[in-house]
Amino acid sequence: MKLDLRKIYRFDPIVCAAGDALPKGGDVYYECGSCKDVVSSVSFIAASCSCGNLNGGDGSTAIKTPDQVTPLRGKLK
Numbered sequence: 771m772k773l774d775l776r777k778i779y780r781f782d783p784i785v786c787a788a789g790d791a792l793p794k795g796g797d798v799y800y801e802c803g804s805c806k807d808v809v810s811s812v813s814f815i816a817a818s819c820s821c822g823n824l825n826g827g828d829g830s831t832a833i834k835t836p837d838q839v840t841p842l843r844g845k846l847k
């Protein structure tokens with residue numbers, strides 16, 4: 771079963787300059803621009819978005835196409 775993080779968190783986009791490395795942290799999440807799934811930037815459980823652009827696990831998340839990813843700050847609702 772897929773965990774829908776949007777049900778538990780409120781997400782606000784993080785503004786960062788083009789070319790900067792994407793932020794990461796316990797409250798930072800990545801939204802995939804292709805499939806709109808949200809994956810934690812420091813996922814300790816295996817997690818990936820539907821199209822496979824984001825692949826998390828073991829405390830980090832690999833991004834195939836960073837241009838397609840929006841960093842978000844998540845706050846518990």
Ligand SMILES: [Zn+2]
Nearest residue numbers: 802805819821
């Ligand atoms: Zn995706």
